[in-house]
Amino acid sequence: MQNNKLKILIMYQLLEKYSDEDNPLSTTELVEMLEERGIKCERKSIYADIEALNEFGCDIMAVKTPKRGYFMASRKFETPEVMLLIDAVKSAGFITPKKTKSLVEKLKTLLSDGQADDMESQVYVDAQSSKCDNEEIYIIIDRLHSAIMQKKKVKFIYKRRSIDMMNLKKHTEKTFIVSPYALIWKNDHYYLVCNYPKYDNLMNLRIDRMKRLEILERPSRPFSEVSTYKNEFDTQDYSSKMFNMFSGAECEVTLRCKLHLQEEMLDRFGPSIPLTAVDITHFETTVRATLSDGLVSWIMQYGCDIEVVTPNELIEMIKAKSRSILMVYN
Numbered sequence: 001m002q003n004n005k006l007k008i009l010i011m012y013q014l015l016e017k018y019s020d021e022d023n024p025l026s027t028t029e030l031v032e033m034l035e036e037r038g039i040k041c042e043r044k045s046i047y048a049d050i051e052a053l054n055e056f057g058c059d060i061m062a063v064k065t066p067k068r069g070y071f072m073a074s075r076k077f078e079t080p081e082v083m084l085l086i087d088a089v090k091s092a093g094f095i096t097p098k099k100t101k102s103l104v105e106k107l108k109t110l111l112s113d114g115q116a117d118d119m120e121s122q123v124y125v126d127a128q129s130s131k132c133d134n135e136e137i138y139i140i141i142d143r144l145h146s147a148i149m150q151k152k153k154v155k156f157i158y159k160r161r162s163i164d165m166m167n168l169k170k171h172t173e174k175t176f177i178v179s180p181y182a183l184i185w186k187n188d189h190y191y192l193v194c195n196y197p198k199y200d201n202l203m204n205l206r207i208d209r210m211k212r213l214e215i216l217e218r219p220s221r222p223f224s225e226v227s228t229y230k231n232e233f234d235t236q237d238y239s240s241k242m243f244n245m246f247s248g249a250e251c252e253v254t255l256r257c258k259l260h261l262q263e264e265m266l267d268r269f270g271p272s273i274p275l276t277a278v279d280i281t282h283f284e285t286t287v288r289a290t291l292s293d294g295l296v297s298w299i300m301q302y303g304c305d306i307e308v309v310t311p312n313e314l315i316e317m318i319k320a321k322s323r324s325i326l327m328v329y330n
Contacts, residue, residue, distance in 0.1 A: 007039050008049045015053075015060060015072045020112040024069030077110045094190040094208040097131050099138065132208035137190075140213045144192060147180050147215045154180055156213035158205060176205070179220035181227075182235040183207070186242070193238060195226045202227055202238075203247055240269060246294030253295075254286045254309040261305060284309065296321050 014033050019025045025033075027046045034041055050060050050070055059074035077085075089095060089103045108116040134140075140156075147154045155177045178194035181202070185191075190207040202223075224230050227238075228250060241250060257265060259281055265273065269287045276284045289295055296317050299306055308315050 007034060007041060007045075008052060010034060010037055010039065011046070011049055012053060012058065015070060016075075016112070018113055019069075019071035020115050021063075021071055021073070022066065023112065023114040024063050024067060024071040026067060026069040029069070072112065075110065079111060079115055082107055082110050091188065092185075092190075093188045094132055094134075094137060094185075094206075096133060096135055096137065098135065100131065134208050134211065136211055136213075137208060140207055140210050141183070141190070143213050143215055144180055144183060144207070147220075148182065150215070151220045153177055153216045153218040153220050154213055155216055156210045159209045159211065177216065178203075178205075179223075181220075181223045181233045182238065184235060184239050184242075186239060193233075193235070195221050195223070197221065200226050201247065204242070241289045243289065243292060243294035243298045246290065246292035248290035248292035248295070250288060250290050251311055251313075252286055253289045253311065253314060254284060255299070256282055256284050256307040256309050257302075258305040259283060261302070291317070293317075293321075 011030060011034065014030065015025060018033075027043050030046050031041060031043060050062075054060055059072070060070050061073040062068075062070055085107050086104050089100055089107070092100075095103065144154065146152075155175065157173050158176050160172050160174075176196065178192075178196050180192055180194045182193040183190065184193060184204075191204045192207055192210075193202055193204055195201070196203055223233050227233070229238075255265075256278060262275060262283065265275070265285055269285070273285050273287055278284050291311075291314055295314070299308060299318060300321065308318060
């Protein structure tokens with residue numbers, strides 16, 4: 001009796017794990033696989049069980065080619081979706097090689113064994129050399145989520161790489177106690193947006209450089225004291241204003257751009273930004289951004305195709321950067 005109760009559940013597992021459109025399982029195969037697991041049954045009971053599974057909401061189809069049998073027609077994730085997730089995991093620099101392999105194997109279980117074996121990602125991601133080696137990363141992310149929800153400060157050791165006068169690579173470590181507000185995945189890195197109590201602003205720290213993180217029994221400093229956000233920290237808005245995750249003072253920036261950059265500006269700042277025609281070859285847009293070296297570098301990559309109209313402080317920053325580059329080549 002107990003075996004009969006388990007039979008339909010085990011059959012569902014067999015169809016999910018081993019069947020797909022190209023690899024249906026015949027009634028005979030299902031009977032044999034069930035017997036291998038200690039459950040004896042007749043062929044006709046297979047038909048009744050499959051009918052019951054379909055009535056429950058499963059999508060199990062009967063086919064005659066490439067052979068007569070049954071397969072799981074619908075899954076929570078389709079093959080292209082799993083491929084996208086695997087590519088994202090492979091390219092994420094903050095996930096260690098060991099955890100990358102583990103996550104990829106788990107994602108493959110969303111498909112049948114045949115689909116997983118046949119699946120070859122169409123996107124080659126050369127990310128192994130840039131993977132971090134911090135095996136604490138899962139624990140750190142979990143604790144940071146908890147600290148943000150509980151509005152508690154966190155303490156951790158932050159590691160930076162450097163090269164000394166003897167051309168030897170070394171690491172410097174510093175203990176931080178900060179108020180955490182948000183986690184942002186940007187530029188292939190995971191960042192913590194937080195406040196260091198010595199300053200009245202926000203800072204961004206790489207999570208893969210943290211270790212031995214602990215949640216303290218101290219309340220976080222309200223983000224309204226160190227940012228423009230009052231009731232809720234708007235992570236999406238904050239991220240859109242960051243350039244290469246450099247922090248700085250927020251202000252309105254007006255840019256005069258060549259017409260061919262319209263799509264690029266909309267992609268970068270969102271579809272709601274204003275686009276105003278200046279002449280037959282230029283348009284202007286005004287956006288909110290943080291004044292930082294990251295913003296300067298981002299603008300300068302476009303050369304003469306973007307001109308800063310305001311603010312003057314940003315114009316002077318670009319002039320200074322341009323002069324320093326010119327001095328190198330002079």
